[in-house]
Every structure is written in C-alpha cells, then in structure tokens.
Amino acid sequence: MNITQHPGDKVLRIEVSGRLDSNTSQTLEDALSAEDVKGHPALLLDLAGVQYVSSAGLRVLLKAAKAARAAKTKLALAGLTPQVREVFDVSGFSSIFQIFADANEAKKTLAG
C-alpha cells in the first residue's frame, strides 16, 4: 500500500493505493493519526488506487470519521473502485461517509 499527501489550498488530499487489509491498515491509521493530518480542516481520502478493502481497512476509515466528527473537521472519500464500493455497500458504510466520484468534484465541495 502507498500513501501520498497532496496539500492543496484548502483541502489536504491523501492518495491511497494498493490493498487495504489486516496487514496494511495500520500504515494508513498511523498516517491519519499524525497531528497535521488529524487537525486539518478538510481531508479528502482519494481511494481511486485501492482495489481491495477488508473490515480492517473499514475500521481505520471509521476511526477517521469519528475523529473528524469530534474535531468538527471535514472528511470525504473519493474515487471508490467498484470492488471497494461493493464492500462499502454490504457494510452499510456508504451512508456514513460523504463519497464523491472523483477527487476534483470532492475538492470543490470541501473547499466551498
């Protein structure tokens, strides 16, 4: 799994690619727990490069959603592949996140 941060004007885009499973999810959890990431007013998780997510990956995303809610910061997801979208749907996760088709669309909304 690879994680790349793209700081923007108002939105911090975090690009994730690869597999988000029991063995890799800790890496994402650590990246999202960093102070400058956690405290950022608008976070966008770009998952266009993620082909696979298991409940271990969902747990990290849920934790980030809870942290964003508590800190009153914005958090959105973008670029879900059909395989990842299916796992979100089966889990009921599609309804608890703000999900955009792609990163550009998400940035416009988050920055506004």
Next chain:
Amino acid sequence: MQIDLAVDMKELERMTAAVEAFCDENEVPPDAAMHLVLVLEELFTNIVTHGYKDRTRIGEPIRIALTAKDDRVSVGVSDDGIAFDPLQAATPDLDLDVEDRPIGGLGIHFMRTMMVDLHYARQNERNQLNFSKVWTR
C-alpha cells in the same frame, strides 16, 4: 487446493496469493474471487486474533481447502483454536450512525452475505467451517 497456515498474521499474504492463484487456475470470475479472498481474510484474522488466546501455537494448525466444480467453489476452514461457531454470532446493526457503529462482526456479515451453504461443526477438537461461493456466468 489445500494450504496449512501458522497462527501468525504474516501468513495472510501467503494465503491470499494461494487463493488468488487457485481462482486464476479455475477461471473463477473476478468478483467471486474477490469475495473468497475477502471472506477468508476475515476468518483467518478472527482465528489469529481470537482463536488462540490461551493456547500454544504449534506448527501450521489453520487449514484452508478449496475445491472448484462448475460454477461453485467449496471452502473448508479448520483450526484447533478455541471452539467458536461464527454462525451463532450476532448480526451487526448496519444502520447506526458514525458514533455508535461497531466494527466487530463485519467479517462474519460478509460471509453470510457473499457465501452460501454455511455449516459449522466442532470435530476432533477442531473448528470446521464449510461454505460455498456460487456464481452465474
């Protein structure tokens, strides 16, 4: 295909590679293959995390067996950890808000949703879980 695994999360990669290779060889459609990899990751993770808490971890006691026939893959997962019937586990509430959403139980929910013919038995001090993935071409 049969693979024996140690009680160690490092084995996940080896298991995933074996399941993917099996699906390739048997021309299992990509969606069905992903479901198999996902459900087996969830079960394997549960066994490693909860199944051997107070037990010694000798050798490679977790066994996964896959058989392909027509539009079906039959799966057997067995281990000699603590007796646990995942089919008796509570169904997670998927409608709760972010604050109250639990994460436990999702793996078993995936199995119930994506697999058929689920069956559990405790035999010879081992958990034996069987299920199948079926698809239409």
